[in-house]
Amino acid sequence: MSQVLALEFPPVTHLFQWPDFLFTDTPLALNKTGLIHVLALLLTAGLFWVAGRRAALVPTGAQSVAEAGIEFVENNIVMQTIGPEGRRFLPFLTTLFFFIFFSNIFGVIPIFQFPANSRMAMPLVLALVVWGVYHVVGIRAQGFFGYIKASLFPPGVPKFLYILVTPIELIQIILIRPLSLAVRLWANMVAGHLLLVAFAVLSAALWGAGFIPSALPFFALILITAFEIFVSALQAFVFTILTAVYISGSLHPEH
Amino acid sequence: MIRRLLAAASLVLAAVVFNASVAGAVGETVGSCIFEELEEASFAGIDGEGLDAVKNLKTAYKNEAEGAEDIKKDFESDLEGCLDAPNPILPETTEIIWGGGAFVILLVLMRWKLFPVVRNLMEQRTQRIQDSIDEADKTMTEAAEVKASYEAELADAKTEAARILDTAREQAGVVRADLQAKAEADIAEMRERAALDVEASKRQAIADLQSEVAEIALGAAEAVLGRTLENPEVQHQLIDDYIARVGANQQD
Numbered sequence: 001m002s003q004v005l006a007l008e009f010p011p012v013t014h015l016f017q018w019p020d021f022l023f024t025d026t027p028l029a030l031n032k033t034g035l036i037h038v039l040a041l042l043l044t045a046g047l048f049w050v051a052g053r054r055a056a057l058v059p060t061g062a063q064s065v066a067e068a069g070i071e072f073v074e075n076n077i078v079m080q081t082i083g084p085e086g087r088r089f090l091p092f093l094t095t096l097f098f099f100i101f102f103s104n105i106f107g108v109i110p111i112f113q114f115p116a117n118s119r120m121a122m123p124l125v126l127a128l129v130v131w132g133v134y135h136v137v138g139i140r141a142q143g144f145f146g147y148i149k150a151s152l153f154p155p156g157v158p159k160f161l162y163i164l165v166t167p168i169e170l171i172q173i174i175l176i177r178p179l180s181l182a183v184r185l186w187a188n189m190v191a192g193h194l195l196l197v198a199f200a201v202l203s204a205a206l207w208g209a210g211f212i213p214s215a216l217p218f219f220a221l222i223l224i225t226a227f228e229i230f231v232s233a234l235q236a237f238v239f240t241i242l243t244a245v246y247i248s249g250s251l252h253p254e255h
Numbered sequence: 256m257i258r259r260l261l262a263a264a265s266l267v268l269a270a271v272v273f274n275a276s277v278a279g280a281v282g283e284t285v286g287s288c289i290f291e292e293l294e295e296a297s298f299a300g301i302d303g304e305g306l307d308a309v310k311n312l313k314t315a316y317k318n319e320a321e322g323a324e325d326i327k328k329d330f331e332s333d334l335e336g337c338l339d340a341p342n343p344i345l346p347e348t349t350e351i352i353w354g355g356g357a358f359v360i361l362l363v364l365m366r367w368k369l370f371p372v373v374r375n376l377m378e379q380r381t382q383r384i385q386d387s388i389d390e391a392d393k394t395m396t397e398a399a400e401v402k403a404s405y406e407a408e409l410a411d412a413k414t415e416a417a418r419i420l421d422t423a424r425e426q427a428g429v430v431r432a433d434l435q436a437k438a439e440a441d442i443a444e445m446r447e448r449a450a451l452d453v454e455a456s457k458r459q460a461i462a463d464l465q466s467e468v469a470e471i472a473l474g475a476a477e478a479v480l481g482r483t484l485e486n487p488e489v490q491h492q493l494i495d496d497y498i499a500r501v502g503a504n505q506q507d
Contacts, residue, residue, distance in 0.1 A: 011285060016343055027352065034353030041357035045364050052372035057380060066373050091370040095362050103354075120343070121350035125358065190343070 015197055016118055016190070036116035040102035044095065073097055073240065081244040082251065089247055092133070096126065097240040100185065104232035107193055108225050115232070118189035120182065127182035130243045134177075138250030150253030181242060188235050192228045199224055288337035298326045465498070472497045 020029035051059075051066035059067050073094045078086040103122060107115030117123055138147040151173055152166045199221040206217065296308045300322060303311050312330065315323040472494050 012343065020349065027349065029349045030353060031347075031349065033347070033350045034357075037350075037354040037357040041361045044361055045369060048365065048369035048373055052369060052376065055376050055379075057383075063373075063376075067377055070370075070373065070377065090374075091366045092362065094370060095358075095365045099358055099361055116354070119347065119350055121346035122354040122358070124346050125351055125355040129358070186344075 009198070009201060012194070015193065016114075018114070032112070032114055033116045033119045033121070036106045036112060036114065037103055037122060039106070040099050040116070043102045044098040047098070069098060070094055077237070077241045077244050081241060082248040085251070086244065086248065089244070093240050093244060096130075096243060097236050100126070100239050101233055101236035104189060104235060105229065107189065107196065107232065108228050113196075115189040115193055115228075117185050117235075118193045120186050123182040123185040124178075126185075126239070127178040130181060130246065131178040133243070134246040134250045137247050138253075141251050142253060147250065147253075155253075177246060181239060185235050185239050188231060192224075192231050195224050196221070196228060285337050289334055292330075292334055292337065296330065298330070301326065468498055468501070469494045 018032035020031045022030035047062050048066050050062040054061075054063045056063060070090070074087070074090055077093060077097075078090055082089065100117065103116040105115075106112040107118070135147075138151065141147070142150055152169050153162055154165065154169065157165050199217050203218040203221055206213065293309060294305050296306070296312075297304050298308055298312055301308055301311045301315060309330075312323065312326060316327050473490065476493055476497075
């Protein structure tokens with residue numbers, strides 16, 4: 001038991017910060033997080049490339065995954081939020097979904113065991129991209145002043161309430177939306193990674209001490225790993241559907 | 256289904272087993288950082304390296320040597336640096352560059368080529384399936400039309416057959432009635448002729464019989480009486496009596 005009591009949980013920062021291993025001390029220094037993002041790019045591109053090469057009538061393998069992904073984004077995200085005219089955003093939203101999913105899923109992939117989105121960089125970049133997209137879409141759809149008016153002075157609100165509503169809307173559109181998008185994804189992946197580490201460290205320590213009930217945290221670890229696979233997909237879905245909701249809001253201010 | 260569940264379960268288990276080494280991926284600890292700082296300690300104006308240097312610095316500080324306090328403060332802040340963790344929320348520039356770059360490249364690739372190719376394949380397949388369904392519908396409609404026309408023709412043929420049969424039946428009835436009437440007429444005629452013949456023969460026979468019987472009777476009477484019956488009335492009377500008697504005997 002003495003070993004169990006001597007259990008040292010690594011400092012949180014040491015679980016998320018990875019040393020650079022390529023182009024060290026340059027602005028292009030590459031660490032594990034960057035590598036996972038590059039792998040997410042290669043996996044998504046590879047998946048669609050393979051899917052596009054095979055034109056089987058009954059899709060299997062990569063083709064079936066890519067097509068199911070597109071259909072999922074189309075039917076469960078675009079059609080539910082924007083409607084048929086949202087199909088032009090399908091490539092963007094599908095890319096977003098797959099890129100986030102692959103970046104997340106590395107949290108349970110052996111050897112890597114790190115969800116790249118548990119670092120703030122990528123969620124923030126993605127949130128800023130989305131921020132730019134929905135503003136541009138809104139300005140294109142309604143004109144600059146029309147978009148500003150529809151966003152800051154929502155119709156149906158009593159005029160005197162604009163004193164309160166307009167600043168809130170301004171803060172929400174400019175700041176809260178992108179920040180909440182980024183923080184939601186980041187915090188979920190951080191929490192998942194911490195849970196996995198906590199139970200892995202606990203299992204390993206108990207096992208090392210020859211403590212039989214170590215099977216208990218190990219069993220919990222199995223469940224949490226399965227749950228993390230689910231969360232990886234869920235967070236990709238949540239990020240993508242919120243993006244679609246924001247785009248829809250820019251296209252149809254009346255909603 | 257069971258095979259898929261088993262595969263998913265073993266995937267999760269494999270991930271867990273490998274993940275158990277997550278603790279091994281952990282970077283340096285606060286303790287190891289301080290240990291390294293102490294080991295690598297070296298100060299300008301202070302003799303020695305590592306722990307010796309730290310000891311000498313401590314002595315110099317106690318003796319209030321010049322500059323020792325500043326060096327001590329610097330070293331302490333270095334050691335506290337081991338506790339300083341970079342803010343986990345602040346994004347790392349290099350990660351922004353690699354992650355953002357990867358996303359932008361992926362987005363360009365997807366919009367340019369990857370997505371439209373897969374999407375076109377899906378649409379082509381949907382179109383192909385739709386065409387097949389339309390074709391099948393068309394064929395079905397045609398088949399239904401052909402069937403309907405066949406059925407109509409069949410119904411016509413049946414009606415025609417029934418009509419022909421009825422006509423034949425009618426004609427047969429007429430022919431039968433004619434034949435029957437003719438046959439009946441023939442039979443009646445034949446029967447009448449036969450009756451006439453019979454009647455004539457009967458008369459003839461009776462006449463013949465009467466004359467023959469008369470002669471026999473006469474002969475017999477003459478033989479009996481030994482005379483010729485001259486008187487015709489007597490003659491007739493005798494003959495009639497005789498005939499009547501013979502007839503009565505025959506009836507008995």
